[in-house]
Amino acid sequence: MHIQIMETILLMTLVTYGARVLPFLLFKGNNVQGYVRDFIELVPIALLAALVIPELVTPKGSIVILHNPYLWAGISTFLFAKFVPNLFLGIIFGMIVFWGLDKLLY
């Protein structure tokens, strides 16, 4: 086992578990209200956008539309998931469509 990888895993655990456990240790359970609550509610959807959309539109560092298997596989997966609400099938669908488009477009 590489020391560097074990170090990485340890520190990743520290920051990730830290982020998960802190609210449980610091807060009694009072519900937050107002602006903070709205902010918290909107973070997950904003993160999904930030994680997905740049990868679909700029996979190689600049904007590509036509010859871009990421973009078209992304749109297909989105539509598929709208009609077939199944996590497993959706992921398999996305992977196969991406693979097919990747072969087709390159």
Place this chain on the structure above:
Amino acid sequence: MNDVTSLDVNRGFTYGLRQSLTIAIGYAPVAITFGILATQFGLTFWEAGLMSFFVFAGAAQFIAIEMLHQGATVWMIVVTTFIVNIRHVLMSLAVVPFFPTRTLAWSLALPQGLTDETFVLNARILKDVVGEKNRRRVMLGINTGAFTSWVVFTIIGSVIGKWLPIQFSGFQFALLALFIILTVTSLSKQNYVTYLLAALLAIVLKLLIPGKIYLILSVTLAAGIGAWWRKRARSREIEQQYGQTVKLE
């Protein structure tokens, strides 16, 4: 009497475990992909398994093995992980109110299982579970199901990756597909403007700033502006309802 008891038992750990099944099955292809990529990027199957066991955060793990492969330093990876995973504070904050009288042991155990997927499921299900004790067990069940699947299928994936030199470009899309499906279930009339704003900001900032800083910047900005917009819309509503009184001020 007997019926009541069995109903209580049903709304416990096993109930949560059963509810987690869709996530557990959905995680399988993503975790297998992670295992395969991790071994192809030079990790041993122990290292891949340990990472899934301790970190248990899909996006961060995929980004980390890619960065390791590219020769990034430990600190670059840790800072990136911090940026990508800081959102867990918010998810954790949102479930804390379900457990006002928890013990320290529960405080330490329950949040480890929080991921984007288990958070959405927990938030939906815990609302309808009566009693904090039951809620703790249900959440533990949901988290355990998802966690077990993630770890076991990571190991299966890394064993496959070790012995079969698979070349399948679809792997590159597994995590994105997971997030896209999550988007379909989370997008609503109340949040789509924030979604579009975050998407636009993320594209622009990614093109402008090297590294992964664009993630935290675009998320904070978009959620911040979105929340401000909601507040404004709310006060306008009040103004319309009590137009006269407000004007008097």
